[in-house]
Amino acid sequence: MAYLDNIQVFVRVVELGNLSSAGRALRISPAVASNRVKELEKHLGARLLNRTTRQLTPTEQGRVFYEGAKKILEAVSEAEAAVAAVSGKPRGTIHVTAPLGLGKRLIASGIPDFHARYPEIEVRLRLSDRDVDIMRESIDVAFRLGVLEDSSLRMRGIMDCERVLAASPAYLARRGEPKHPEELVTDNHDCLLLRFPGAREYFWMLKTEDGPRKFEVRGPFDTDDGDVITSWALAGHGIINKPRFEVEPYLRNGSLKIVLPENPPMPVKLAAVYPHRNLQDPKLRLLVDFMSERCQRIIGEILDGKR
Incomplete structure (x- = not known):
């Protein structure tokens, strides 16, 4: 098992580029991660990483080993999932990501309940409004509000x-x-924008008499945190474009007011997105089923004024 652990550390180092990030992802110290890579190099008799002060990159031998190592880890994961399916006792770790607002309101609060129901499944949750690279960062499932653009991924619509x-x-x-x-x-107006470094040109897609239309909106400041945008709107700094369930309590108590009701933004799909290889993983199906039901129920209660 130690050898497999060493392989896992090496793969994460290559994907994330440094020992600290790999250590955080695997919940080990950078020193332990470094030792495991060194043990792997000693076992193989080859240097796998080029080491600089800021980043680690694979050598030619490292690139070759990385491609094979990924297949090993995927095969082990699939074998474990098959055993869990036969035994009826799913176990293992699921790495999950979600946007901040959605994650805080709907996903994070449900994880303890999910673990209580399935105590042998561990969930590692990462919340970020950035567009997390699922494949590069070894995420098992992402709950997202938006459209699926990466054809290498699969999407299960929730609502x-x-x-x-x-x-x-x-x-x-x-x-x-x-x-x-x-x-x-x-x-004439300030729009409060959710944007992060590397994001594409920003626009809002609104309904018009001629159908959906892009509007390249503008505003004096932006952020990569959706909750900050809401706080700015509440403080009177501009107009926001948000899922209704996130701002419904403020609409109900009058802190916010809908503008341009005849030209609302296009609806957005709440979905679970995951790599194709995870499609048959029993523990992943259990989590997606659990969170799908939970999201539908809670959003319905928010919109009905019960929360």
Whole structure:
């Protein structure tokens, strides 16, 4: 088992580029990760990594071994899943990611209940509004609001979620209420944008009389945290484009007001996204089933005013 652990560490180091990140992913110290890579190199009689002060990159031998090592780990994972399916006792670790708002409201709070039901399944949750690279970072399943663009992944739709444009009464009293989407691309209004380094040009897709249309909205500042955007809107700094379930309590108590109700944003799909190899993993199916039911129920309760 130690040899397999060494292989796993090496694969994570190659994927993440340094010992610290690999150690955090595997919950071991950088020193332990370094020792395991050295043990692997000693066993193989070859140097697998080029070491610099900032990054580790695979040597030619390392690249060759990495491709084979990934197949070994995938085969072991599939074998364990097959045994779990036969025994009826799923076990192992699931690495999960979700956006901050969605993750905090719907996913994180359900993990203890899921573990109580399936105590031999461990869940490692990572919340980020960044577009996490599932394959590179060895994520088993990502819960996302959006469309699937990577054909190497599979998607299971959970539900369509209504989106709204909203702003605080104070902002609308100060800047006026927009009457047409074109006003969002001028200096008349400030749009609060969710954006992160490397993101594509930003736009909002809104319904119009002529069908869905892109509007290249503008605003004085942006962030990569969806909850920060909501807090800015509540403080009167601009207009937000959010899933309705995230802001429904504020709409209900009057802290926010829907703007351009005749030109709402296009709905977004809430879905579970995962690599094709995980399709038959029993523990993954259990988690996706559990979270799908939970998300549908809680979002329904929020929109019905029961939460």
